[in-house]
Amino acid sequence: MSPVASPDPTSQSQALDAAGRDADANAGSNDVGDPVIPCPGDNSTGPLWVRLDLSQEQAANDPGSLRLQGGGYDSTIAIAGNFEVNPDPDNSVDIVFESVPIKESYTLTYIGNGQRVVLVQGAPYGSLQDDSLPPGDVSGPDTAPQDHS
């Protein structure tokens, strides 16, 4: 998206200031999504993002898929064609699993080039909050360079 094309930059500034005042007054101070605490019978779902340290070009040519399994959920997404690009300096891509039940535990597997690599084994959804997993939670070579070409 390019910046707003306006002939009068002052009005952009004024619009931004007014929008900021509205945000202060009306947006609220809660988080965008209130944390959901799983409870018995809770059928809530949420998205699960898996970030891959691949460039856009690498992801587009990656032959592999990611499989997320847990409870009754089982979804396999081909990396090529199903990623969202994080621009520099991230230089990474995201694969998104939608509507993942939050009360289950999940195993994430990379499938490609005739190999299956378990990246996360039996991790509860709620333990995956961070953008990195402690090594102990990962049974696959998550941090080790891996040739899958």
Next chain:
Amino acid sequence: MDVTLTIRTAQFGVFSELEVRKFEDWMAGHLKRFFSAKCDALGEACIVETIRYGIKRASRHGFRTRRDVCKYIDLMMVLGRDFDTHERTRWAAGILARGGDASATMRALFAAASHQLKKR
């Protein structure tokens, strides 16, 4: 071709999808009110996509509250979708890189953006 495949599980949401949808609806009305010309140009579907992208980008920079995320998306509307990484708005990346309290960072971003817009 050797490819380093490093997997990090970045969970954007242990969030209530319902709450996120409510925020998206409120945010769409907010944008239409203050950036009507831009919203007209974007169209309904693109507005929603922009909001979702903004929530995601804001989250990456540590902005979680509705107030701060709203302001982040406001900045996207006037500075450009990728103002956090774009060369033209390098000053924004500098502010974001300082870290610290998210709301203080947002106030600094807003002040700097207002200053930059007035200079143009």
